[in-house]
Amino acid sequence: MQYWRQNRGTQRRNISWIKILMCWTHGFSAGLFPLTVLGWPDNTADLSTFYPTSVLETGLDILFFWVARMVMMGMLLHGDVPFRKIYLHPIIRDAHGRKMSKSLGNVIDPIDVINGITLEGLQKKLEQGNLDQGELEKAKEGQKKDFPDGIPECGTDALRFALISYTSQSDKINLDIKRVHGYRQWCNKLWNAIRFAMIKLGDQYTPPATLAVHTMPPICKWILSVLSKAVGKTVSSLEAYKFSDATSSIYFWWQYQLCDVFIEAIKPYFNGSEEFESARGASRDTLWACLDTGLRLLHPFMPYITEELWQRLPQPKEACRKDSIMISEYPSAVQEWANDKVENEMEIVLDAVSKLRSLRPPTDIQLRSPSFVLCRNLEIAATVWCYQAQIATLASVSSLKILTEDDPTPPDCATNIVNKDLAVYLQLRGALDTEAEHEKLRKKREEVQKQYDTLSQKMSASGYREKAPQSKQDDDMKKLATLLEELEIISEAESKLDAKN
Known part of the structure; x- marks a missing residue:
């Protein structure tokens, strides 16, 4: 020595x-x-x-x-x-964008992210290095600041998915462990989806060789259509080396379309009622197809959890089951599943659900109240009627009634504007805060008015009529008329609210 x-x-x-x-x-x-x-x-x-x-x-x-x-x-x-x-x-840096350095104490060992480590364990590793006393103290302070509770166990799949999703950040990755841990929690969501499926499919379920999409309920047609679109987006992103776009497409479908919408929407079909026998069978087949395709789509990004979950899924009798998901065929877009009409309808439905949910008071978030939907044309009314059960389920309301312009506005209701043809009401039964409703309408008016003024100014600018294509001018004119109608609807809602006082 x-x-x-x-x-x-x-x-x-x-x-x-x-x-x-x-x-x-x-x-x-x-x-x-x-x-x-x-x-x-x-x-x-x-x-x-x-x-x-x-x-x-x-x-x-x-x-x-x-x-x-x-x-x-x-x-x-x-x-x-x-x-x-x-x-x-990209080159991996810490969450603050600094280059990883032992003297700063911000070097992250992938094994520590996968298995987790305490702050004491991190600092013990520093002590085993060759830093002098001054550098050691500085590094320890950096670790205390960045990892006061150590690094939680994230697993291999979550780390892999996070690093791939980060590749959109040019030539540098500012690695935040909280984001990696968020994907670890998302893995729990995948487990719960498979657990729900195994319960609802049952031990005797055998998947069909093909899906009869044309006879399925609209919600099943929708999830298959957006799945096909997600597959196409993922494949094209991989071919173009846009790996972050691929992870975004997969995550959005799993999280916001399959788990948050489809699985929640089909739960009433499994209440044992004979009324839903046909829908229940179609939902089982669709759920299996979604999980089988979705797991194969996700496999290159999360190989371990997808292998484990895929092995639990039943296989069609006619199929020659592969020993591993790794050697199964990677999904490709299914043109027969594409359905733009249903996707457009569901976009309206989900907007209505979002507006209804925003009306619930924070103090009574679990309370199910009666709701109403005001439809200003027959096409919108037909769409809402077709998806009436799904809107009620996803918005967590006790009932949903469709109104026309000739119907009186129900009393004690909070209101929200979905678009020029659609408004939603939630009956709060004496809990209506008139002042709060006025504030919501005021903010909505300001938002729409700002859009109207911006578009109007753009259309009035010199050279607009000479340079803008006629199709663009027609679209802008339609948007301007739509915004004007929304302003009139807001004024009408404000007048009705004032009349109650």
Whole structure:
């Protein structure tokens, strides 16, 4: 130990030279790697078949030191570049955007994210390093600030999904452990979806070889349509190396369409009533198809949990079951599932649900109250009637009644404007806060008025009529008329509210 202290400077210089030589050796071997793994210098079948390779994934910081040498050596020794495309992954930094450094104490070991670690464990690792006392204290303070409770156990899948979703951040990833842990909690959502499915499918359920989509309830047609769209978006994103877009598409479908809407909407079908026998069967088949396709779609991003959950799903009798989801066919968009009409209808339905839910008082969030929907044309009325049960279920109301413009406004109701043809009411039974309702309408008026003024100013600008295409002018005129109608509806709602006082 005494010798090491006396000769520490010399040893550090020697270690630096060793590291430099190792880097150059690695660079040389990396340059030969695409050739040697395929049998070069012999003219093997693998070399003629697979060289040049398709894509190299690497970091921007070694683009010149390693990648350029691979290209030059490939061209020199075999007459062609070793790969056609290069995908540059971002460099991972801490949540504050700082480069990871031992002296700052912000270096994150992936194993610690996967398995979790206490603050004491993190600091013990620092003490086992070669930091001097000043750097050690500084690093410990940094860890206390960033990880006061340590790092929670996140698992491999959550870390993998988070890193892929971060790739939209250009050449840097500001890694926030809270986001990784959020995906760990999302994994619980996947487990709950499969648990719900296994209960509702039952032990004797056998999936059909094909789905009779045309005979299904609208909610089933909708989830299959948006699933097909999510599959298409994911596949095209992967082909374009836009991995973050792929994760966004998958996450949105699983979280906001399958779990938050479809699973909640079909729960009443399983109450045992004979009235829903047909819808119950269609919901089972649709649920199985969604989970089977959704898990295969998610598998490259979360391989472990998808394998575990997929193994639990029943398989069709006619199918030759694969031993693993890994060797199952990756999903592709199903054109027969696409249904723009149903998707447009569900967009209106979900807007109405959102507006109804926003009317519930924070103090009575669990209270189910009567609700009403005012439809100003027959097309909207037909859509609401078709999805009446789904709106009531998703909005958590006790009843839903459809009104026309000739019907009187129900008493003691909070109101919200969905669009120019649709308004929703929630009966609060004496709990109506008139002042709060006036404030909501005032904010809505300001929002719509701002949109109206902006669009009106744009259409009045010099050169608009000469430069804007006629189709664009027609669309803007329709939008302006729609906004004006919404302002009139808000004024009408304010007048009715004043009349009650």
